Amino acid sequence: MSKPLIGISTYLETSVRWGVWDQAAALLPAGYHRLVQRAGGLATLLPPDAPDAAEAVVSRLDGLVVSGGPDVEPARYGAERHPRTGPAHTVRDAWESALIEAALAAARPLLGICRGMQLLNVVLGGTLVQHLPDEVGHGGHCGPPGVFARHTVKPVPGTLLAATLSGEVTVSTYHHQAVDRLGAGLVAGAHAEDGTVEAVELPTAKAFALAVQWHPEAGEDLRVFEALTAAARRGAARRR
Numbered sequence: 001m002s003k004p005l006i007g008i009s010t011y012l013e014t015s016v017r018w019g020v021w022d023q024a025a026a027l028l029p030a031g032y033h034r035l036v037q038r039a040g041g042l043a044t045l046l047p048p049d050a051p052d053a054a055e056a057v058v059s060r061l062d063g064l065v066v067s068g069g070p071d072v073e074p075a076r077y078g079a080e081r082h083p084r085t086g087p088a089h090t091v092r093d094a095w096e097s098a099l100i101e102a103a104l105a106a107a108r109p110l111l112g113i114c115r116g117m118q119l120l121n122v123v124l125g126g127t128l129v130q131h132l133p134d135e136v137g138h139g140g141h142c143g144p145p146g147v148f149a150r151h152t153v154k155p156v157p158g159t160l161l162a163a164t165l166s167g168e169v170t171v172s173t174y175h176h177q178a179v180d181r182l183g184a185g186l187v188a189g190a191h192a193e194d195g196t197v198e199a200v201e202l203p204t205a206k207a208f209a210l211a212v213q214w215h216p217e218a219g220e221d222l223r224v225f226e227a228l229t230a231a232a233r234r235g236a237a238r239r240r
Contacts, residue, residue, distance in 0.1 A: 112211030124183025
């Protein structure tokens with residue numbers, strides 16, 4: 001059976017340096033495509049586009065990963081901006097929101113990572129905690145700038161995540177925001193020791209729909225990516 005094609009959303013940065021160049025570039029940490037490939041998928045990177053292109057893009061994919069990145073614009077969930085919330089990335093917010101909506105509508109397997117989990121929650125009407133208390137955020141969920149923290153997460157029994165991980169796991173994490181009110185239909189799939197929601201899933205979705213707050217692409221555990229590619233492979237086979 002052919003490998004499923006997995007699209008991964010990317011960052012659009014205005015100034016990126018390589019060699020003699022300093023230019024705008026769409027980029028992504030290599031861990032994302034490497035884990036897709038190691039999990040049995042074909043990886044393709046998705047630069048930001050107009051939201052109305054999302055349906056056409058998703059129709060060509062067998063699965064979608066919405067990657068980590070900057071804070072979601074608070075106006076998207078009806079909140080005032082917290083002083084510690086990062087700058088707005090409205091183009092990326094709009095593009096990735098459209099990708100999520102298109103994937104859910106087309107029954108394409110979906111995996112959200114960190115920001116991707118938070119955006120899935122917002123797309124479905126949920127809200128976010130804009131800044132975890134410093135003693136929590138810096139002690140367990142976010143290391144120094146550019147350094148992942150490590151902590152354990154405990155899957156909720158009976159969830160898709162629990163079936164995927166089969167027990168407590170130590171993860172790489174880097175976030176100062178978190179899910180507050182869950183979006184419509186979402187259920188919590190895991191929690192950290194302090195109660196922070198560490199995964200969400202959508203049991204009513206027509207296909208695999210899972211998102212995690214941590215960064216599996218920063219480690220060696222393939223299991224959530226293997227679950228995505230397996231679901232993408234099954235879906236592709238049904239469409240043939």
